[in-house]
Amino acid sequence: MPVMINTNEARCALTFSGELNIYNVAETLAQIKAEMSKTLPIYVDLSEVDEADAAGLQILMAIRLHTLSHGLAFQLENPSEAVMALIELSDMAGFFGVTQVLTDIAA
Numbered sequence: 001m002p003v004m005i006n007t008n009e010a011r012c013a014l015t016f017s018g019e020l021n022i023y024n025v026a027e028t029l030a031q032i033k034a035e036m037s038k039t040l041p042i043y044v045d046l047s048e049v050d051e052a053d054a055a056g057l058q059i060l061m062a063i064r065l066h067t068l069s070h071g072l073a074f075q076l077e078n079p080s081e082a083v084m085a086l087i088e089l090s091d092m093a094g095f096f097g098v099t100q101v102l103t104d105i106a107a
Helices: 025-035 054-070 081-089 102-106
Strands: 003-007 012-020 042-052 074-077
Touching (some): 012 054
Antiparallel strands (some): 003 012
16 A cells, blocks of 8 residues: 555644555545545655656645645655656646755755
């Protein structure tokens, strides 16, 4: 299972691991829709994601849009190099509130 969801009284934490791609997007999205909080800040840990593609990016976009539509705080935590490359390639850093891009990592 590529995502673990832990919710307490202060936050809803989504931890992704392995591949975030077209092969697991349906299962992942169904799980997120069923378990993601509509009232708590959402934190997304992407440190263990080995591979991500456009379908995986769409999942992240759906989570971000969920937080915007419900007025919730959102934070990407520890995006892996694979995720950062995808965010930079898609020019979505501003949408996700990511300030560190690959050029910063290389420096």
